[in-house]
Amino acid sequence: GNSVTQMEGPVTLSEEAFLTINCTYTATGYPSLFWYVQYPGEGLQLLLKATKADDKGSNKGFEATYRKETTSFHLEKGSVQVSDSAVYFCALSDQAVGNQFYFGTGTSLTVIP
Amino acid sequence: EAGVAQSPRYKIIEKRQSVAFWCNPISGHATLYWYQQILGQGPKLLIQFQNNGVVDDSQLPKDRFSAERLKGVDSTLKIQPAKLEDSAVYLCASSLTRYEQYFGPGTRLTVT
Numbered sequence: 144g145n146s147v148t149q150m151e152g153p154v155t156l157s158e159e160a161f162l163t164i165n166c167t168y169t170a171t172g173y174p175s176l177f178w179y180v181q182y183p184g185e186g187l188q189l190l191l192k193a194t195k196a197d198d199k200g201s202n203k204g205f206e207a208t209y210r211k212e213t214t215s216f217h218l219e220k221g222s223v224q225v226s227d228s229a230v231y232f233c234a235l236s237d238q239a240v241g242n243q244f245y246f247g248t249g250t251s252l253t254v255i256p
Numbered sequence: 257e258a259g260v261a262q263s264p265r266y267k268i269i270e271k272r273q274s275v276a277f278w279c280n281p282i283s284g285h286a287t288l289y290w291y292q293q294i295l296g297q298g299p300k301l302l303i304q305f306q307n308n309g310v311v312d313d314s315q316l317p318k319d320r321f322s323a324e325r326l327k328g329v330d331s332t333l334k335i336q337p338a339k340l341e342d343s344a345v346y347l348c349a350s351s352l353t354r355y356e357q358y359f360g361p362g363t364r365l366t367v368t
Contacts, residue, residue: 187357249296
C-alpha cells in the first residue's frame with residue numbers, strides 16, 4: 144500500500160540555521176510527491192512538488208528532490224527565518240488509486256530569533 | 257481567484273448531537289476531498305468526489321458520517337450522532353489536476 148513516513152518533531156532551530164526534514168515513502172505505482180505547510184490557524188498550503196524521479200521542487204528557498212532509489216523526498220532550506228515556523232507535511236499522490244493523497248504525520252518547526 | 261470556502265470555522269457540540277459542515281470548492285475544480293485531521297496527526301481522507309460521484313469513501317465511518325456533493329459543486333459533510341473521538345479539524349480540498357490540492361481553512365469541531 145501507499146504510505147508516507149516523516150521525521151518526528153518538534154524541531155527547534157535558530158534563525159539562519161540549516162533545515163532538513165526527512166521524508167520517505169512507499170507507493171504501489173509512480174507517485175507524485177509534495178510538501179505542504181500549515182501555519183497556525185490556517186489550512187494546508189502547497190509548498191513544492193515533484194512529479195517524477197530526479198525532479199527537484201523548490202519554492203521560497205525550500206527544496207526537495209524526488210529520489211526513487213531511496214524512496215525519499217527530504218525537505219531542505221539553507222537559512223530558516225522566524226516566519227518559517229509552521230507544521231510541514233510530506234505527501235504523495237498515486238494515480239493508481241484515483242489520485243488519492245496520503246499524508247505524513249507532520250513535523251512542527253519553530254525558529255527562534 | 258477565490259479559494260476553497262468552508263463554514264463554520266468553529267463548532268462545539270455535545271456527544272450524540274449532529275453537525276454539518278459546508279464546503280465550496282474553487283470554481284471549475286472537479287475533484288473535492290474531505291479530510292479529518294486529529295491534533296498532532298496528518299490529514300486522513302474521509303471521502304473523495306469526482307464531480308458529484310464518489311471515488312473513494314473507504315475510510316468514512318458510514319454508520320455516523322455522510323457526505324454529498326450536489327450538482328458537482330458544493331459539498332456537505334454530516335456527523336450524526338457525534339462521538340468524543342470526532343473532535344478534529346475537518347478540511348475540505350479541491351483540485352483540477354492530480355498534481356495539486358487546494359485546501360480550505362478547515363472547521364474545528366469540539367465534541368464535549
